[in-house]
Amino acid sequence: MTISGLLARGQQDYFWPLYSLKTPTLLLEAGADGNYESNITNPERRGTIQHTQYDWQFWTLPQPGLDDNGTMGAQPMPRGKTLGGTSAMNWMIHNTDSRVQLDIWESLLNLTSWNWETLSTAYRQSETMHGPPANASQDFMYNPDDYGGNGYIQSVLQRSVFGLFPQFLNPTLLNAGYRVPTDQNGGNAVGGGFLPLAIEPSNYTRSYAGSVYHTREGRPNLHVRVNSQVTGIKWKRDKHSATTTAKATAAGLSYIDRASRSNSISHVHGRKVILSAGCIQSSQILELSGVGDPNILTPLGIKPVVNLINVGVGLRDPPMMNYLPISFDLNMTFSGDKYIQNYIELESARNMLSDEDYTAASQWLNSSNSIPGLPNAQLRVFKELWFANEPLIEMAWQFQVANVTPYNLVPLSQGTVHINSSDPLAPPAIDPNYNRVMATIDGTEVEWDMWFLAKATQFWETKVATTTPMRDIITSVDPPFDLPFEQYYSVVKKRTGTSEHLTGGNPMLAQEEGGVVDTNLLVYGTNNVRIVDGSVFPYQPSAHPMGLTYALAMRAVFGDVTA
Numbered sequence: 001m002t003i004s005g006l007l008a009r010g011q012q013d014y015f016w017p018l019y020s021l022k023t024p025t026l027l028l029e030a031g032a033d034g035n036y037e038s039n040i041t042n043p044e045r046r047g048t049i050q051h052t053q054y055d056w057q058f059w060t061l062p063q064p065g066l067d068d069n070g071t072m073g074a075q076p077m078p079r080g081k082t083l084g085g086t087s088a089m090n091w092m093i094h095n096t097d098s099r100v101q102l103d104i105w106e107s108l109l110n111l112t113s114w115n116w117e118t119l120s121t122a123y124r125q126s127e128t129m130h131g132p133p134a135n136a137s138q139d140f141m142y143n144p145d146d147y148g149g150n151g152y153i154q155s156v157l158q159r160s161v162f163g164l165f166p167q168f169l170n171p172t173l174l175n176a177g178y179r180v181p182t183d184q185n186g187g188n189a190v191g192g193g194f195l196p197l198a199i200e201p202s203n204y205t206r207s208y209a210g211s212v213y214h215t216r217e218g219r220p221n222l223h224v225r226v227n228s229q230v231t232g233i234k235w236k237r238d239k240h241s242a243t244t245t246a247k248a249t250a251a252g253l254s255y256i257d258r259a260s261r262s263n264s265i266s267h268v269h270g271r272k273v274i275l276s277a278g279c280i281q282s283s284q285i286l287e288l289s290g291v292g293d294p295n296i297l298t299p300l301g302i303k304p305v306v307n308l309i310n311v312g313v314g315l316r317d318p319p320m321m322n323y324l325p326i327s328f329d330l331n332m333t334f335s336g337d338k339y340i341q342n343y344i345e346l347e348s349a350r351n352m353l354s355d356e357d358y359t360a361a362s363q364w365l366n367s368s369n370s371i372p373g374l375p376n377a378q379l380r381v382f383k384e385l386w387f388a389n390e391p392l393i394e395m396a397w398q399f400q401v402a403n404v405t406p407y408n409l410v411p412l413s414q415g416t417v418h419i420n421s422s423d424p425l426a427p428p429a430i431d432p433n434y435n436r437v438m439a440t441i442d443g444t445e446v447e448w449d450m451w452f453l454a455k456a457t458q459f460w461e462t463k464v465a466t467t468t469p470m471r472d473i474i475t476s477v478d479p480p481f482d483l484p485f486e487q488y489y490s491v492v493k494k495r496t497g498t499s500e501h502l503t504g505g506n507p508m509l510a511q512e513e514g515g516v517v518d519t520n521l522l523v524y525g526t527n528n529v530r531i532v533d534g535s536v537f538p539y540q541p542s543a544h545p546m547g548l549t550y551a552l553a554m555r556a557v558f559g560d561v562t563a
Contacts, residue, residue, distance in 0.1 A: 046206075058079055060077060083214050092207075095344075095544060100116075100384075109381070110510065113519065123551035127198075128154050129156075130154065131157070153212060171469055226259065232254050233285065249526070250272070275529070276533045282531050287428075288302065288419060307525070310506075311516055312417045314416075318408055318499045326404045327403050329478075345394065347460070352455075361441060413432075414504070416431050453492060504539075505535040508521065
């Protein structure tokens with residue numbers, strides 16, 4: 001996602017050479033079905049610019065932790081190659097994390113002034129929330145105090161609700177012991193309900209970084225280099241190297257003008273550089289510029305400028321069972337307007353596992369002071385979320401049929417993104433390292449992330465399918481909830497892949513804890529290079545990343561952390 005909130009700052013000049021922006025004259029070019037503009041702006045066509053020329057069309061490396069599925073487990077990594085970046089192609093869910101989760105930034109990770117109060121305030125600054133339409137108001141209850149009223153991003157609760165949700169799903173969840181709170185945005189996110197969507201209600205179009213901040217291009221202190229791809233940071237001192245004790249100072253950026261079809265390098269100069277190229281490309285820019293692990297850079301012929309081995313480390317992508325999702329066959333149909341449906345249930349491990357499985361998993365966690373491949377800071381956070389009954393599993397109803405998609409929201413497995421060529425136009429090597437942390441549960445070694453996802457999914461599905469009133473209208477479910485667990489696990493693993501909810505790669509942490517940026521978002525070893533995007537999240541949020549990413553940007557602006 002591009003973080004255009006930085007452009008709201010005062011009179012200082014900021015250059016914004018984001019990765020390959022499209023000019024306004026190109027916004028009407030054909031997309032997946034011949035209508036690029038509608039494929040972005042029409043919420044019902046969400047995601048349809050994926051796998052087109054407006055998508056970077058990245059793929060991960062082969063993933064041994066997933067089933068082959070004909071690609072050796074490799075997963076597509078859609079990233080927006082247009083104004084607004086990935087906020088132009090996502091599913092528009094715009095919510096924030098819980099109080100406990102955001103307070104952990106400061107209380108457990110020592111990130112001073114990053115907490116629930118500052119981040120939820122920044123979230124509200126980013127949006128203007130609109131109440132539900134009158135004809136659907138009985139299905140939505142929310143507290144306006146938990147939302148913003150003057151931000152650029154427009155948020156709404158959806159236009160209509162299929163009768164399945166209020167008439168059958170809500171009472172079933174309550175009867176099964178789950179919560180259906182009036183609002184999941186006020187500090188306690190656990191339970192089922194409708195989350196806000198980033199939609200402009202006056203004309204029912206997507207509200208995203210490209211639409212709301214693009215209109216500010218007329219300001220004299222904003223210069224957008226369109227059709228351009230950043231190739232690296234230019235340093236003030238050419239003789240600076242990673243062996244010197246002085247910090248490196250950026251003089252500006254180099255970029256290639258793709259519009260002229262020329263690969264000649266051009267430069268922009270400025271007093272500071274702010275990278276907002278996302279979880280894949282911010283790391284790529286740093287490494288192309290000599291900021292990273294010398295063992296990666298030197299063999300590629302790149303002179304190390306800042307020895308920072310954590311660049312590109314800590315990449316995370318929650319595994320999602322969506323290929324295929326859980327599917328319910330019902331003995332009745334539901335009528336209603338065919339608008340996007342968005343019912344999200346966020347649940348704790350305690351609510352999604354049997355007593356036996358929860359106890360066994362808790363014993364493993366309690367006995368684990370360290371886990372191979374997992375930084376200790378991440379283990380501390382996960383234990384806190386687990387035992388505080390914070391959301392770790394999501395069940396997402398986002399479609400116009402009775403399908404639900406399970407997510408493992410906070411995977412323990414973490415990966416990397418690194419360059420494997422000095423060619424700035426070559427895609428980086430993306431390795432989310434899905435499902436690679438092993439756990440010992442009741443004496444048996446299991447793949448933790450997939451075991452937890454499969455156990456939680458089968459437990460939840462069994463409850464929903466056997467509890468009234470959903471029980472009375474379900475004729476079959478795929479996969480069957482009463483399969484032996486070994487068979488159920490096999491189905492879940494075969495159907496699981498990317499959730500496209502990437503975060504990390506340049507974490508905001510102490511350097512010795514694996515950090516790349518400090519609490520002012522300043523890249524360690526530099527004087528004036530900052531990162532403002534989802535790659536700096538210190539751990540995987542349980543919320544959909546977009547709302548927290550906008551909050552990060554607003555925090556950077558109004559919290560003066562980038563001053």
